[in-house]
Amino acid sequence: MGNYYHPSSIKEALRLAANNSGNYMYFSGGTDLQIYRKQGLENSETIIDLNAIEATERILVKNASLQMSAFTFLEEISLSKDIQLHFPLLAQAAKSVATPVIRKTATIGGNILVNNRCTFYNQSKEWRQAVGSCMRDVGDICQVTGGKNKCYSRNVSDTAPALIALNASVVVHNQEGEEEIPLKDLYSPDGIIFHQHLDKDAILKKINIPEKPKTWWFKKLRLRKTLDFTSLTLAAVVDNKDIVRICINGMSMSPILIEESFHSLSIENLLKQARKNCKTVDNDLMPMKYRKEMMNVFLKQWWSTVYSN
Amino acid sequence: MDKVELNVNGFSHTVLVDSSETILDTLRNRLYLTGTKKCCDEGTCGSCTVHLDGKPVLGCLTPTMRCVGKKIVTIEGISAGEDLHPVQKHLVKNLGLQCGFCTPGVVMTAVPYLENNPDPSIDEIKNSLSGNLCRCTGYKKINEAIQSAAEEMNS
Numbered sequence A: 001m002g003n004y005y006h007p008s009s010i011k012e013a014l015r016l017a018a019n020n021s022g023n024y025m026y027f028s029g030g031t032d033l034q035i036y037r038k039q040g041l042e043n044s045e046t047i048i049d050l051n052a053i054e055a056t057e058r059i060l061v062k063n064a065s066l067q068m069s070a071f072t073f074l075e076e077i078s079l080s081k082d083i084q085l086h087f088p089l090l091a092q093a094a095k096s097v098a099t100p101v102i103r104k105t106a107t108i109g110g111n112i113l114v115n116n117r118c119t120f121y122n123q124s125k126e127w128r129q130a131v132g133s134c135m136r137d138v139g140d141i142c143q144v145t146g147g148k149n150k151c152y153s154r155n156v157s158d159t160a161p162a163l164i165a166l167n168a169s170v171v172v173h174n175q176e177g178e179e180e181i182p183l184k185d186l187y188s189p190d191g192i193i194f195h196q197h198l199d200k201d202a203i204l205k206k207i208n209i210p211e212k213p214k215t216w217w218f219k220k221l222r223l224r225k226t227l228d229f230t231s232l233t234l235a236a237v238v239d240n241k242d243i244v245r246i247c248i249n250g251m252s253m254s255p256i257l258i259e260e261s262f263h264s265l266s267i268e269n270l271l272k273q274a275r276k277n278c279k280t281v282d283n284d285l286m287p288m289k290y291r292k293e294m295m296n297v298f299l300k301q302w303w304s305t306v307y308s309n
Numbered sequence B: 001m002d003k004v005e006l007n008v009n010g011f012s013h014t015v016l017v018d019s020s021e022t023i024l025d026t027l028r029n030r031l032y033l034t035g036t037k038k039c040c041d042e043g044t045c046g047s048c049t050v051h052l053d054g055k056p057v058l059g060c061l062t063p064t065m066r067c068v069g070k071k072i073v074t075i076e077g078i079s080a081g082e083d084l085h086p087v088q089k090h091l092v093k094n095l096g097l098q099c100g101f102c103t104p105g106v107v108m109t110a111v112p113y114l115e116n117n118p119d120p121s122i123d124e125i126k127n128s129l130s131g132n133l134c135r136c137t138g139y140k141k142i143n144e145a146i147q148s149a150a151e152e153m154n155s
Helices: A010-019 A033-038 A074-079 A081-086 A088-095 A108-112 A125-131 A159-165 A267-277 A288-307 B023-030 B086-093 B103-116 B122-128 B140-154
Strands: A003-005 A024-027 A046-049 A059-062 A065-069 A169-174 A177-182 A203-209 A215-221 A232-238 A243-249 A256-261 B002-008 B011-017 B049-052 B055-058 B071-073
Touching: A010 A024, A010 A046, A010 A169, A010 A203, A024 A033, A059 A081, A065 A081, A074 A081, A074 A088, A074 A108, A081 A088, A088 A159, A088 A215, A088 A232, A108 A159, A108 A203, A159 A232, A159 A243, A215 A288, A232 A288, A243 A267, A243 A288, A256 A267, A267 A288, B011 B023, B023 B049, B049 B103, B055 B103, B086 B103, B086 B140, B103 B122, B103 B140, B122 B140
Parallel strands: A003 A046, A024 A046, B002 B071
Antiparallel strands: A059 A065, A065 A203, A169 A177, A169 A203, A215 A232, A232 A243, A243 A256, B002 B011, B049 B055, B049 B071
16 A cells, blocks of 8 residues: 655656655656565555656757756667667667567666666565575675675666766756766665665756767677666767777676776776776676676677777 | 546546556456456566557556556457457467467557558567567467568558
């Protein structure tokens, strides 16, 4: 039992959030959060469904920059001619999420803020109780490492690495007003509190990409070609100032950004930085060793594509 | 419980629903429209696909409250009386089903897809149905049936 609200504006949603003193959750598409509710991982009494909020500018490409509502459906992004033309990396990343039917309901904002996942946490209640709950649930240790200090659940967004590589920023709306922050600063390397600068009541409103990159590259590793969350996603761009931005996701608690000058970057240095920053543990269907190996393969593939031209 | 009015297959129903209930449970347990199948119940298999204002959505992930004021179409409402929809007809003709559990979801995914993409290739059909799992057929006959249906709908 609980309450369900369907506000038509962000202002109204924030008012409802204030009235429900923390015991609520926002739904945008709700395609992922609904499963958390069914598995007993999310038990808020009140649902505030943001689905009815009408965004004025869903997708606006102007002077090779992009402004987009966070309520834009992933399908709209993958099919938008403007995005395909100017930001094909984003179109590709959106298309790689879930299935065609889910992409009609799931939003870009929801994918950016998707909860971290772990094979020992994202399970039914019975499964978790049988194995022994982990520290992110009601237990006190990490079931993967046996440690008591850190949760290693993985960030599994596919659009986040693409947007971070594109140097995107997001506009967040909370009770105090609007604030624009670089997307890369939204994530914290923690498996339990994986977002920062984001109050409980904050709503992601807009996404801005400053400029069209010179080159782009995207690849996702997963068991099936559809539906599955990522085991490893790599998005890379070279911008107009010859800065390389490579973002790796699915390997660690937050997306990993490597930013270097195109002319001074070496493949050895790149592989070393990636290895150093990825806090990978065995919490995916694909083994850790294989994913680490594939990360090197992806980086080498990107390198040979970009530096051979 | 909330009292809501739902428009399902052109008929209006007043039902009492729980605020966190999904449209799949409402259709099956309150309106007894059991053609929409409950299988994985977590958005993985596509068996529960229904149309919401013409758009395919997964019933197991869609809150019932979100469907208020919208037109819901289920597998029971896709054919014109006893005349099957071309997609249904060709699934039967091409033996695109065995146990039939995934079939309502396949039909409800394929119909809007073919309405927007009248001449799809087999690869495009495979991609459009990639969220519908079938444990019997191996997909070949389903894909062929959808292609035959596209030809009929296009002629």
